[in-house]
Amino acid sequence: MKKFEEKTIQSELKFKGRIITLQVDEVELPNGKTSNREIVKHPGAVAVIAVTKDNKIILVEQFRKALERSIIEIPAGKIEIGEAPEITALRELEEETGYTTDNLQYIQSFSTSPGFADEIIHLYFADNIVKMEQPVGLDEDEFVELLHVSLTEMEEMVKKQQIYDAKTAFAYIWLKDYFKEA
Amino acid sequence: MKKFEEKTIQSELKFKGRIITLQVDEVELPNGKTSNREIVKHPGAVAVIAVTKDNKIILVEQFRKALERSIIEIPAGKIEIGEAPEITALRELEEETGYTTDNLQYIQSFSTSPGFADEIIHLYFADNIVKMEQPVGLDEDEFVELLHVSLTEMEEMVKKQQIYDAKTAFAYIWLKDYFKEA
Numbered sequence: 001m002k003k004f005e006e007k008t009i010q011s012e013l014k015f016k017g018r019i020i021t022l023q024v025d026e027v028e029l030p031n032g033k034t035s036n037r038e039i040v041k042h043p044g045a046v047a048v049i050a051v052t053k054d055n056k057i058i059l060v061e062q063f064r065k066a067l068e069r070s071i072i073e074i075p076a077g078k079i080e081i082g083e084a085p086e087i088t089a090l091r092e093l094e095e096e097t098g099y100t101t102d103n104l105q106y107i108q109s110f111s112t113s114p115g116f117a118d119e120i121i122h123l124y125f126a127d128n129i130v131k132m133e134q135p136v137g138l139d140e141d142e143f144v145e146l147l148h149v150s151l152t153e154m155e156e157m158v159k160k161q162q163i164y165d166a167k168t169a170f171a172y173i174w175l176k177d178y179f180k181e182a
Numbered sequence: 183m184k185k186f187e188e189k190t191i192q193s194e195l196k197f198k199g200r201i202i203t204l205q206v207d208e209v210e211l212p213n214g215k216t217s218n219r220e221i222v223k224h225p226g227a228v229a230v231i232a233v234t235k236d237n238k239i240i241l242v243e244q245f246r247k248a249l250e251r252s253i254i255e256i257p258a259g260k261i262e263i264g265e266a267p268e269i270t271a272l273r274e275l276e277e278e279t280g281y282t283t284d285n286l287q288y289i290q291s292f293s294t295s296p297g298f299a300d301e302i303i304h305l306y307f308a309d310n311i312v313k314m315e316q317p318v319g320l321d322e323d324e325f326v327e328l329l330h331v332s333l334t335e336m337e338e339m340v341k342k343q344q345i346y347d348a349k350t351a352f353a354y355i356w357l358k359d360y361f362k363e364a
Contacts, residue, residue, distance in 0.1 A: 004325040143186040166348035
């Protein structure tokens with residue numbers, strides 16, 4: 001879909017970092033005028049809604065510098081260059097939680113901040129996840145606490161804003177539906 | 183919550199734009215080592231799940247330069263400096279859709295991309311919205327098409343990835359619950 005397309009007149013790279021880059025695009029608007037769009041480029045991410053055999057949801061608590069606080073999220077991580085999203089999903093599940101699955105199901109993908117970033121999150125579901133005998137461990141700058149919670153406990157975390165990000169907010173109402181139908 | 187806090191050693195502004203700024207924070211990790219965090223600062227946004235008396239959901243289609251395509255979203259917009267989120271919500275509903283309400287209900291807030299941005303979206307709900315007699319109109323660089331859809335049509339849009347952003351993906355499953363209970 002290209003309705004109201006904004007054609008790029010020129011694009012200027014403003015910052016190139018370890019994870020994100022930032023560019024400003026001068027664009028031609030549908031009415032012929034011009035404007036600037038500030039755009040953050042991100043490699044994309046995956047997230048996994050993971051449930052154990054006894055219906056516990058696996059969450060991770062971690063400090064998020066951008067928010068200056070720790071929040072509780074579903075396991076997630078950035079896609080490495082050239083990596084297929086389902087490989088990232090399995091890798092991040094294993095690294096962050098020590099659980100694995102042979103039945104990863106794709107749910108859907110969405111853009112997190114279409115107004116200024118191209119980041120897409122690919123969301124997966126895995127039930128009957130199993131503990132790995134030899135967990136693989138985290139990246140050296142990652143500090144994460146693993147939580148096993150019920151749907152009711154997850155609801156409390158949403159209310160208390162301990163769960164406070166879009167993908168995990170989505171996961172909570174998705175799981176509410178899932179457990180209702182189960 | 184400050185678990186695994188990452189203390190700022192120094193913060194360097196890398197880009198200051200019209201809407202976002204970007205800084206790199208050097209942080210001390212819980213293990214005493216240091217790392218860098220690339221952080222985008224954003225003023226925050228609101229979004230409104232808006233439903234007419236005859237149960238049509240109000241959506242807007244617009245071009246998103248970061249994604250290089252147009253997508254269909256719930257009405258949303260950035261918070262102006264010093265503006266209370268519920269004022270932004272009403273303003274954006276009026277500007278983008280020509281509808282208004284005297285019964286805006288707060289749902290919840292969430293961070294869109296906690297890994298690299300501080301953007302928070304505050305989500306509201308309004309049913310029984312009414313058409314304004316004198317619509318206020320859009321910002322001069324905004325081009326938006328208004329849509330009135332049923333829940334079934336919205337589901338199709340999710341499947342076709344015409345709906346493709348986190349807040350609207352959330353809105354769809356939130357509305358599925360809402361109409362089930364209504």
